[in-house]
Amino acid sequence: MYDSIKSKLNNLKNNKIFELLVVSVIIISALEIGAKTFELPETAISLTSILDAFITIFFLFELTVRFVADEDKRNFFRKGWNIFDTLVVVVSLIPIEDSEMALLARLVRVFRVLRMVSVVPELRVLINSLIKALPQLGYVVLLMFIIFYIYAAIGSFLFSDINSFLWGDIAISMLTLFRVMTFEDWTDIQYETMEVYPFSWIFYMSFIFFTAFAFLNMVIGIVVNVMEEEHQAAREKKEPSLSELQQELKEIKAVLSELQKK
Structure with missing residues (x-):
């Protein structure tokens, strides 16, 4: 029952x-x-x-x-x-x-x-990939935080007199740099500091290169690599292994031999 x-x-x-x-x-x-x-x-x-x-x-x-x-x-x-x-x-x-x-x-x-x-199995693969990628992403995030901290300190020292609302202390400077990294009206911030420091564009260009280009591409690369491993593992689970195929062949041979004897 x-x-x-x-x-x-x-x-x-x-x-x-x-x-x-x-x-x-x-x-x-x-x-x-x-x-x-x-x-x-x-x-x-x-x-x-x-x-x-x-x-x-x-x-x-x-x-x-x-x-x-x-x-x-x-x-x-x-x-x-x-x-x-x-x-x-x-x-x-x-x-x-x-x-x-x-x-x-x-x-x-x-x-x-x-x-x-x-x-949905495909969504589970995506979430599992993100979870398994977290340990590797942790080091990238730590390195990104170090870059943020260094640039925020430099920005606070150089630009606090220009605009204390954006560069008043290191915490506010980090928020401003996050705005720069996401390209949210970042050119307005750059042109404001360039009026006092003409070569301050180097500060912004180098920061964007490290964060928006280098680190984010590293994050994408890690996630894609782990996702490919998850898809490969899922395919291996669906496909029968070599030992299973050999066992099935043995069973088929045994059945055929029994039929021949009869």
């Missing part, structure tokens, strides 16, 4: 129509959350409440299907995405009306949109 139910739920979990239905419900959930940010009539508020209850029940059903159909239930809650989905569903079950947890429950409902990541 249990094996029959498990087999049916496993077929349901792997069904493409069911996967599309889950994605559709997540999209509807996102639209429903966005609709609640507007002033709605009483009829629409009642409709969103009913829709919210349906979405919560559907997510609970979908999580139950995945749990029952999983072959390794002991490690089901050791997977990060399963823990995230479970927390979102459990908190969504908390009554939010006239409750001290109302704000928390509403905020957690916003994160239901992130369930799209756990449902």
